[in-house]
Amino acid sequence: MALKGDRHEFETTTDFFLNEVAERGGIVTLSTAGSGAALDQSAALVTYAAAESGLIPVGLLLNDMVNNDQTRTHINFHKNEMQKGGKVTLLKKGWVVTNFIDPGVTIVGGDRAFVGPSGYISNSNNNSGATATSLNRKNRGGGMIVGQFDSLKDEDGYAKVSINLPQGDANYYPNR
Numbered sequence: 001m002a003l004k005g006d007r008h009e010f011e012t013t014t015d016f017f018l019n020e021v022a023e024r025g026g027i028v029t030l031s032t033a034g035s036g037a038a039l040d041q042s043a044a045l046v047t048y049a050a051a052e053s054g055l056i057p058v059g060l061l062l063n064d065m066v067n068n069d070q071t072r073t074h075i076n077f078h079k080n081e082m083q084k085g086g087k088v089t090l091l092k093k094g095w096v097v098t099n100f101i102d103p104g105v106t107i108v109g110g111d112r113a114f115v116g117p118s119g120y121i122s123n124s125n126n127n128s129g130a131t132a133t134s135l136n137r138k139n140r141g142g143g144m145i146v147g148q149f150d151s152l153k154d155e156d157g158y159a160k161v162s163i164n165l166p167q168g169d170a171n172y173y174p175n176r
Contacts, residue, residue, distance in 0.1 A: 002026065003062070004097040004158060011093035015039060016046045016058060018088045022065040024080070025100035026119025027146050028090065029055035046088070048119035057115045057146045059090025060098075060163050092165045095150060099157040113147045113161050121161055123149060 002025025029049045034041035046058050063082045075081050102122035116122030150160040
């Protein structure tokens with residue numbers, strides 16, 4: 001389980017679909033976009049991308065995506081599960097306690113949080129794909145900021161992370 005119950009969901013969205021099995025607690029990025037409001041278009045698709053280079057973060061995944069045989073069992077909504085290919089709930093603003101943190105980094109409270117590989121949250125912007133979009137976000141080197149770390153990792157690998165999307169720019173975190 002990548003998310004603990006200790007969290008504050010200030011702003012969420014249910015505008016996107018996810019077509020893969022995934023564990024909650026990581027940052028999903030835009031795969032394809034729908035047109036107009038795209039409220040029920042399956043083209044509005046997010047994913048846990050293998051490489052973070054040049055990707056646009058959309059939010060932190062709040063549902064587990066499962067691939068259940070629904071002729072035998074139904075989705076367990078008490079476990080916050082959604083069927084693969086369905087709509088997902090994404091955190092845009094708020095804070096969570098998650099262990100979906102890049103295992104190769106050591107975090108410090110106050111560090112910026114960036115999109116990492118495979119949906120992990122990292123404290124380094126190893127993103128080498130500096131695009132016009134990323135440079136407009138003032139992310140110093142092209143990494144996409146999603147928020148900041150508010151604590152160190154505990155003995156189980158969990159840390160408190162504040163999420164602020166879509167802006168997430170340097171002006172939001174004046175101490176960095």
